[in-house]
Amino acid sequence: MNLTRRHALAAGMTLVPLAGLAACGRSGGGGDSKSIAVIAKGYASPFWATVKAGAEAAGKELKVSVTFNGPDTETDVPRQNDQLQQALVKRPSALVFAALDSDAQGTVLQQFADESIPVVAFDSGVPGSDIPVSTVATDNKAAAAEAAKHLSELLGAKGKVAIICHSQTSLTGQDRENGFREWITANAPGITIVDVQYNNSDQAVAQQHASAIIQANADLAGIFATDDDGAVAAAQAVQTAGASAKVVGFDSGKPQMDLITSGAIAGSVTQNPYQMGYQAVQTALKVVNGESVEKFIDSGYFWYDATNMEDEDIQQAVYE
Template identity: 35%
Template sequence: MKKKFKFMGIAVALTSVILVAGCSGKASSGKSGEESVAVVLKTLSSPYWKYVEAGAKAAGKELGVEVTVVGPAAESQVIEQVNMLEDQISQAPGAVVVAPSQPETVVPVLESAVKSKLPVLLIDTDADFKGKTTFIGTENFTAGQEGGKLLASMLQKGDKVVLIEGALGNSATDARIKGAKESLEAAGMIVVAQQPAESDKTKAMSVMENILQKNADVKGVFSANDDMALGVLRAVEAKGLDIKVIGTDGTEEAVESILAGKLAGTIAQSPYNMGFEGVKKALEAIKGEKIESRIDSGVDIITSENAKGKLEFLKSISK
């Protein structure tokens, strides 16, 4: 009988060792031993971020990485994004890819992640903190400059223009507005209004309606994203005015509007590539490979001349 109890004791001990060994494996492993990458976006409710999500998931499928993509219902829900980020980090992924809505708010969480040796990669919007792996995205100031130049090329010196900002504190849209304003003023345009619309189509329509009540002679509008540009367009069309509207992002709806002769143009980013490269570089970081500290994803200027080709590409990645 003593021998039987002794054998059972050894069996229990061995089981404990196996369990401990299993729990001490790489926390970054996902299903079936795959590496895992958490992608936290500004929102999942707009076409632009759906392209980012599509790119991230395509990279996961191609590279054998388990990819989780989350984001709040709206870009203005900054605290919700912080909560989502904390939740993803608590699940111990191999790396985290983040598009911060309000960088200064999320930096403390990112710094804590870096201290725990978790690779942190930023896409679309940069943030200043020590230890980040890389930033992948458009130089937003440059995108804004190009948008301002495009709008100015369609107007006359002295024409009145409007700038529609994104959510307050969103460094990406702030930089675009700053770049556009610089180009427009350098070309002799007069900025008569600059107001935020929280990257929301309906809000932008309302904001533009109010602006037009005092400035019916506006000739052009630069919007920090396409959803707002389309909202502005609704207000303009309702008044029957001829106002050139330029957006930013290059979404499918915006490109279709350009082809229909409505939106004057958009400065297209590469959201699909941002998502794809974000996951790709995250995997490289997990493996300890060296990565450039800044990767420019570039911009495309979309007008009626090249909108058809852009739309075909967008439809191909939306399937």
């Protein structure tokens, strides 16, 4: 779940006057009642629905009130800003937040800090901000290295491969590309990365890029795609060209999972959005209760393919 930053929106934020906040009671600050506001990058997609399920499960088990919000699309920074403001007015015990634009949202996060409302970041976190006391996220470099290891095994550690990357500017895109590259360099000198193309999470563009790479490299042995749209696009390009390149992906949307079942994609690394949501709420509650927490908490990932897709751990992690 990744976006290009949109800096121009920073000037358009409407800040909630702190004087107005002083008249509001902290909903989670009195007695044993605690509330955690979760504001994600999105709301409707299967990924965020699974994050929501994990966050709400944590709230139920830990007996803390959890609200979950996010914009309908992961480009709607103004809507996410509005949701931040609404949460601030209600004064939760803690905020769990995945920023669409950390530059545009830094000022309002400072207001949370000024009101002594702790912030826990999740997913891609809040890059460049020291306000979050902890970040719960996938270790994208390690997950991409896992994908590299499996692709290397499929290719006998030799051959030409390409990378179809969802973003050149987002931290997740950079980490997944670099994690893959670094593992190949250190462990599979017989594999050569011949090209990398960036598609800004546009599946049609990703398919065009994959097709061009295949056309330019008739002996291409493999493709690593850094998100589910890219994996589906790469598989379709391979099928259309009648090529034999092995495709390894990232994430676990239903189209990609169906292509893994059919054999068009060899396998993929899935994040664990359920645990991401659960651990983010759990971490926020620990902070509220005065417990110490790690600065970074890895929410985990799994390699899955046709042989283990039905395993219980995989089924909880994937998002269809």
